[in-house]
Amino acid sequence: MSKQRSLLQSFGAVMVLDEECRHIQAVSNNLTQLLGMAEPAHQPLTLGSVLGKRLSRRLSKELQGQQRLAGPLAFSRGAIRFQLHAYRTESSVIVEIEPLNPLGKRRLLGTVNERLMRLAEATQQEELLDYLVTAVQQLTGHDRVSVCHFDTDWHGLIVAEARGGHLPALLGQRFPASDFPLTLRRAYESHPVRLIEDTDAPSEPLVPKGTGANLRHCFLRAPAPARQRYLRRLGVRGALSMAMQGDAGLWGLLFCHSATPHPVAPPVRDAVRTLVQMATQRLLLLRARQEARYLQRVQDSLVLSANARLEPQSPQEIIHQQAETWCSLFRAHGVALWLKGSVHASGTTPDSPTISQFVKRLEKAHQHSGPWCTRGIAAEPLTSSLCMPEQCGILAVPLPMSPAQRGWLIFFRPEQVETLYWAMQPTSVPQPQPAIMMAPSAAWREEVVGKSEAWQRVERLAAKDLGEDLTLAISAYEISTLNMHLERERKALADANQRLEQLAHFDPLTQVWNRYRIEQAIDAELVAAKRYGATFALLLFDVDRFKQINDTHGHHIGDDVLVSLARLVEESLRGCDHLGRWGGEEFVVLATHSDMEAAVGLAERLRGLVATLQVEGVDQPITISIGVAVWQPGDSCKTLMARADAAMYQAKHSGRNRVEVAEERALNPEEQVPL
Numbered sequence: 001m002s003k004q005r006s007l008l009q010s011f012g013a014v015m016v017l018d019e020e021c022r023h024i025q026a027v028s029n030n031l032t033q034l035l036g037m038a039e040p041a042h043q044p045l046t047l048g049s050v051l052g053k054r055l056s057r058r059l060s061k062e063l064q065g066q067q068r069l070a071g072p073l074a075f076s077r078g079a080i081r082f083q084l085h086a087y088r089t090e091s092s093v094i095v096e097i098e099p100l101n102p103l104g105k106r107r108l109l110g111t112v113n114e115r116l117m118r119l120a121e122a123t124q125q126e127e128l129l130d131y132l133v134t135a136v137q138q139l140t141g142h143d144r145v146s147v148c149h150f151d152t153d154w155h156g157l158i159v160a161e162a163r164g165g166h167l168p169a170l171l172g173q174r175f176p177a178s179d180f181p182l183t184l185r186r187a188y189e190s191h192p193v194r195l196i197e198d199t200d201a202p203s204e205p206l207v208p209k210g211t212g213a214n215l216r217h218c219f220l221r222a223p224a225p226a227r228q229r230y231l232r233r234l235g236v237r238g239a240l241s242m243a244m245q246g247d248a249g250l251w252g253l254l255f256c257h258s259a260t261p262h263p264v265a266p267p268v269r270d271a272v273r274t275l276v277q278m279a280t281q282r283l284l285l286l287r288a289r290q291e292a293r294y295l296q297r298v299q300d301s302l303v304l305s306a307n308a309r310l311e312p313q314s315p316q317e318i319i320h321q322q323a324e325t326w327c328s329l330f331r332a333h334g335v336a337l338w339l340k341g342s343v344h345a346s347g348t349t350p351d352s353p354t355i356s357q358f359v360k361r362l363e364k365a366h367q368h369s370g371p372w373c374t375r376g377i378a379a380e381p382l383t384s385s386l387c388m389p390e391q392c393g394i395l396a397v398p399l400p401m402s403p404a405q406r407g408w409l410i411f412f413r414p415e416q417v418e419t420l421y422w423a424m425q426p427t428s429v430p431q432p433q434p435a436i437m438m439a440p441s442a443a444w445r446e447e448v449v450g451k452s453e454a455w456q457r458v459e460r461l462a463a464k465d466l467g468e469d470l471t472l473a474i475s476a477y478e479i480s481t482l483n484m485h486l487e488r489e490r491k492a493l494a495d496a497n498q499r500l501e502q503l504a505h506f507d508p509l510t511q512v513w514n515r516y517r518i519e520q521a522i523d524a525e526l527v528a529a530k531r532y533g534a535t536f537a538l539l540l541f542d543v544d545r546f547k548q549i550n551d552t553h554g555h556h557i558g559d560d561v562l563v564s565l566a567r568l569v570e571e572s573l574r575g576c577d578h579l580g581r582w583g584g585e586e587f588v589v590l591a592t593h594s595d596m597e598a599a600v601g602l603a604e605r606l607r608g609l610v611a612t613l614q615v616e617g618v619d620q621p622i623t624i625s626i627g628v629a630v631w632q633p634g635d636s637c638k639t640l641m642a643r644a645d646a647a648m649y650q651a652k653h654s655g656r657n658r659v660e661v662a663e664e665r666a667l668n669p670e671e672q673v674p675l
């Protein structure tokens with residue numbers, strides 16, 4: 001059972017009821033006096049006689065299924081108005097009754113409303129807290145009203161303060177975590193208000209001993225002796241403190257301190273509570289907005305993945321372009337990107353082998369996907385033996401490039417020597433003996449070395465976002481590089497195929513079809529002629545006295561003649577006719593859809609055309625002799641060519657620069673085309 005002690009002062013009394021709110025189990029000695037009731041002679045007090053039947057029923061109804069009344073219930077006794085608070089303990093209901101000043105309350109309501117409006121309009125944390133402490137100081141009249149914010153180690157820092165009396169300033173000073181043990185923090189979470197009107201007032205049992213009621217959460221409860229001693233060391237006799245509940249535990253406390261005993265009327269205490277609640281809500285909202293703005297700024301710097309898809313950048317280029325922005329966003333003086341054993345760094349960073357060594361250790365020790373950070377490299381087991389002389393803090397974000405291997409984005413911060421002013425000494429510092437009244441002095445100052453600025457929660461969140469985006473950007477780059485290689489290889493393959501095709505089908509000197517390809521075309525034409533009777537002709541021609549050209553001007557000039565001749569003939573043919581080199585200085589024209597007359601006409605035209613050919617370095621006329629053979633049923637490529645060859649031979653024989661037509665082959669009866 002907790003210590004049931006109370007400062008029995010005129011402003012409040014306590015009743016202990018059963019769970020059902022039917023019977024009074026115990027009352028504080030001052031109850032009847034406070035309510036102006038006559039002490040019942042022999043029979044015990046009944047709830048009806050203390051509160052009246054209506055209020056008793058209302059109390060039991062409003063407490064049904066609840067741990068605590070949502071708000072105070074007001075009632076009158078003669079000319080005096082009272083309010084009661086009630087809450088459940090293990091097996092009892094505790095009721096606290098306090099007198100009210102009706103006029104004062106009405107005035108109070110107006111000023112509180114006005115102050116609530118001002119709090120709701122604050123746009124900066126400093127402005128909000130400054131206004132809160134000023135408003136509370138004006139309402140309660142305490143000497144000093146301070147807001148203490150807890151850091152992640154539960155040390156408290158005074159972040160706002162209003163003073164109107166003799167107590168010294170605490171603004172900017174710290175209270176060690178040992179001043180806020182877990183039990184105390186839990187107590188604030190379940191009952192956020194602690195009021196001590198006079199630390200030195202004698203305490204008396206609130207209710208008779210042995211009642212079994214747990215009075216831990218009473219407004220009127222006296223402080224524990226340790227708390228009294230603590231406040232005395234601070235030079236405080238009157239204190240009111242309230243929890244500021246954040247979304248992840250206690251954000252901080254509001255302290256009201258006075259050097260002398262300081263009563264606080266219940267409506268004022270409740271008004272302060274409302275102000276603190278409103279300010280805390282507003283504070284959380286402002287912080288959430290501030291965090292959202294920061295995350296947005298980091299997001300804005302991450303147009304990486306969007307850009308990467310359009311124009312992928314190498315990891316090196318990314319670091320080069322983004323390092324400055326990232327270092328300013330993450331308050332770092334260097335950043336490094338570790339990828340597959342390569343380090344791309346910017347700003348002040350350790351050397352590459354040290355970074356790689358660090359990553360190796362990190363890979364073993366840090367399995368999950370979130371960032372890893374330290375603000376004290378020298379004290380951290382993972383990094384203490386690494387040589388990182390200019391560094392103190394590291395924030396490392398894994399980049400999940402592949403299931404097998406991660407990359408790392410690593411930020412570095414320098415040492416930040418910090419002077420902490422302790423309002424109450426941390427346990428690490430020897431306590432002064434005997435205990436003295438607190439006053440800031442050199443002995444209470446602590447120089448913190450070997451640490452960087454702390455990595456904030458929102459910075460770690462932003463780093464994770466950045467890591468994800470960077471992973472996308474790097475992957476996009478790798479894919480585009482891979483595509484580029486594939487594209488290059490695909491093109492090389494296509495070129496090789498084209499070269500192969502060229503070699504297989506074209507004569508390397510004249511670039512007209514080679515013998516293999518023209519034979520293919522003749523065969524295809526033979527098939528069509530056999531099936532559809534479509535007639536065609538072959539014109540075989542040979543350069544006249546070509547040996548002489550070679551002998552006179554050299555082979556290379558002879559080559560030039562062959563090339564020019566092929567070009568000239570090819571360009572003058574219809575799209576459906578084809579020129580091929582048959583061998584040496586012999587060429588063949590496949591003239592499709594051509595009967596004898598058309599073929600001879602074409603041959604004459606070609607002969608005449610070639611006779612006009614001028615080749616540099618050749619002064620003699622260039623002429624050709626042509627043998628023309630028109631397809632006849634039963635012709636094969638061989639027979640057709642043989643007839644064309646014979647005709648060409650005939651042309652040579654008859655004086656060259658001539659066209660001769662092949663003799664028609666005598667047809668077998670079965671080769672006769674029916675009329």
Ligand SMILES: Nc1nc2c(ncn2[C@@H]2O[C@H](COP(=O)(O)OP(=O)(O)OP(=O)(O)O)[C@@H](O)[C@H]2O)c(=O)[nH]1
Binds near residue numbers: 542557559583
């Ligand atoms: N420069 C060059 N000469 C070639 C090529 N192919 C064959 N020749 C030459 O062409 C000449 C053909 O000579 P011949 O068959 O005696 O006939 P010609 O001198 O043209 O006389 P006629 O055909 O009877 O008018 C040979 O000297 C071959 O070496 C070639 O690709 N380039």
